Amino acid sequence: MSERVPVRRTAKLFIAGTFPRSESGRSYEVTSHDGRPLAHAAQASRKDLREAVVAARAAQSGWAAMTAYNRGQILYRVAELMEGRRGQFEAELADAGAADPVRGVSAAIDRWVWYAGWADKIAQVAGSSNPVAGPYFNFTIPEPTGVVGIVAPPDQSLLGLVSRLAPAIVSGNTAVVIASEPAPLPAVSLGEVLATSDVPAGVVNILTGRTAELVPWLAGHMDVNAIDVTGVPEDLLTEAETLAAENVKRVHRGPKTDPFDAAAQGPAEITALMEFKTVWHPMGA
Amino acid sequence: MSQAAPLARLAPAPVAMPGDAARLVARSPAVDAVGLEGRAASLATRSIKQASKRRALELAIRCMDLTTLEGSDTPGKIVALCAKAVRPDPLEPTIPSVAAVCLYPQLVPVAVEQLANSSVAVASVAGGFPSGLGPLEARLAEIRAVAASGADEIDIVLNRSLFLGGRYADAFAELVAAREAAGTAHLKVILETGELGSYDRVRQASVLAMAAGADFIKTSTGKIGVNATLPIALCMMEAVREFHAQTGRAVGVKVAGGIRKSKQAIQYLVVLHETLGTHWLTPERFRIGASSLLNDILMQLSKGATGRYAGPDYFTDD
């Protein structure tokens, strides 16, 4: 009796809620940590990145306009879907060489839930009413900065990605993610989870491909408001920050702790990608 | 309908002078958008069932201005529209005729002839529809011509360029001139609420139009992206209520644009009923400008009668 032929995976880009191949037609081979071929992931080009930014911008005002409660609910549901797919995630992490895939997936889901719970709280912790010396009501509110570029860390390819992405979008930013180059499959699966969730199309866009090729285009893009350089290799960091200067992008790097550590998560990861608006209004009969 | 009215009607006279226009606008009450939208949303949750649903659907038909405003309209198209207007469902003679057909000036004579022996009125747009920004004399001439060619009702637009530019006296004067040009025809003033920017402005525009002698105030031309919504209708109905309380004159409300489903039509009737009361539940004081809505209502009526969900193949396209 012959063995069943499994249906193999195609790993494509995730842009504007759909899964296109790269417009360049390129792909690259993804192998396991021990050299087994796993799939051919799309190799994103600068034009794919351009389209991803367009999609992220188009989706941003709607995502930010939702109530915080709504965003929190939608992100919580993403965690529900991740939990349902944990088998796939665990297998992908094992292929990527993770020491404890089960622990890694659980940590990623729990971190996602943690950040989802911040949606309707960040304003209370990061905002304030300010007792100015005059008959004015004065308050400071945090707002999402807009479109955030994220360079995900090459290792810890699920937990590391979640640790960058969740705090970026919970406040109402949209994201263009450059996935881990050696281990992109958990990011591709996360894209599939997002596509079947209530997260609107364009809020998260995921590009697989060569980090060194894509980072300069992301860092220099004039319609990206902030860039998370956590996954940028040391030898590219200076170039990235230099390019980011052109539209005064906010540049943020995540904490350098073990991602499993509690110190690896915090509301500062959310507010790093937010703007603070202060409003004055006179008080008089 | 072109049946000679038993008595020549007296068109409503303006109740203010152009010099008053700015003051009318300034004194128009503020409208809280969140509160208004909340009230409309709450009314939209009313559940209308059984006999009262059937009654509402039939009323919606009787209040409908079956509309076609396309550059490609031909006499053939109008003949079919008029037949549909008189007998919406050829297999159900109990279903009433609509209130009026609404079309472009060039097609008025065709409709007048088709509807000569029916209860369906002929309404036409005029006055440089939809922008209303042609030369004033040409616009007034168009209104007079349309009235002369037999239209019972004339739908014109408020000059938003003047209104949004703050030239209230001029905007008002144009409306008064249009009132005069329309003679005894029913005059509907389209506010184009989607362009006005806020509910305060919708209220102000309503006041100006009513004070100028409009028989009806109407939401939209149907030619731009944002048309009738429940909060806009509620805002206009509150203005009508206030005007009636102050002057004793009952002005009608027409909602138009984007109303395709029976459920929406019923929601507008609920808002009308709970704001202006039972005496406005009549084609004399309420109209829905629509086209595809008619078949959706027929399908709903069919479900009510047979217990089965209907399909579009069972109703005529025109």
Next chain:
Amino acid sequence: MSDAIERTSAPWDYAPAPESRELVKLQDRYGLFIGGAFVEPKSGRSYTTIDPSSEEPLAEVAEAGAQDVARAVEAAREAADGWQALPGAERAKYLFRIARQLQERAREFAVLESMNGGKPIKESRDIDLPLAAAHFFYYAGWADKLAYAFPGRSPRPLGVAGQIIPWNFPLLMASWKLAPALAAGNTAVLKPAETTPLTALLLAQVIQEAELPPGVVNILTGAGSTGAALVDAPVDKIAFTGSTEVGKAIRRATAGTGKRLTLELGGKAANIVFEDAPLDQAVEGVVNGIFFNQGHVCCAGSRLLVQEPVFEVLLDKLKQRLQTLRLGDPLDKNTDIGAINSRAQLEKIEALVATGQQEGAELYQPDCALPERGFWFRPSLFTGVTQSHRIAREEIFGPVLSILTFRTPEEAVTKANDTPYGLSAGIWTEKGSRILWMAQRMRAGVVWANTFNRFDPTSPFGGYQESGFGREGGLHGLAPYLALDGPPA
């Protein structure tokens, strides 16, 4: 056209649109929920709970006695260490489960709430249920973030909380109490109101399905004596929502015991309408303020303070608006005004309204038919009311609005604050600076501007003075359930 007018002169009656009761599977009798299971009361006592719109019996529920209270507190105490030791993220996931179930079973809960309490289904469906789920959702997210709520401190739960809730928003009050208590790491003994036990008992089933560790939440149905026993029991904290009178009694009973206490009591809120207010929306706000939930609302806008120049116009609009209010079967989706919760409450309302008339105020009520059975009161307005009238000072807790006038903002503030209560207030004006100036001066824990009766789990709610102390909702709603006086983090 005369045919058209004739045909529409008959009123449009909307036809009955009842929400189905089939969804609700009531048991004949319910035990107490202690230690994760339904148990028979040691008191041996039970009573029948009814539907106040028809006086029909719905089910038999237990009346917990002193021994039952002791048993429940013990179960909560036993569960406390384990619950507190759980990582916050795990506690959070239990609370998320409860929130999700409330959403999934929202319709069932809403129907039951209206059946047992009398409020219109459109309110339980559109307000009570979504808010209840949202409270669990919001506080679930705090369970593992307490360090950020109180920077520099290491917050610890208090232990066991005894929580006593009223009959006006039974499920919602249960969620306002349980969600923050559990998120903070406490266990709880909850005592629902005597007349409205059923949604709390259904919540107990949800808690079982969520597999919350046994004893973390215990639910004791019963009467006033049950609540009193809970106040006296060895709990660490008491949270009470109800009348000012009982709140004072609880304050006296807990004096010197070291128990932490929060009270959310009565109110006599002023709803202030200025001449420049958006009047048609102000009418909606005034109507909502006093007739929402038949006026059974602690923060109800029961005093309308209207600036003299617009008194006539506003009164006229109010009277017209009252005529469109639909009173009747709470389960009919078109009902605006439901049943009064109990015969006792109806008698209180009737007595105060009679007093108002005797005091010389003028009563207006629309002409709506009252069903034969059940407890009903027409929405009512009193004009000619002054501050010295009892109907302007005492909480009626019914659909009765007292209307007074004022001239200046200063006068409005003085009149609004002229009460031992201080729960809420409403301000209607287009002028932003006046809103803020007034809000600054109002002695009220919740100020609504150009809106009324808006609630949100992120927004702290509670009163000044005799309306109680402590806040529920928001960051401030966590503090009452935590010890913050330990060594800093």
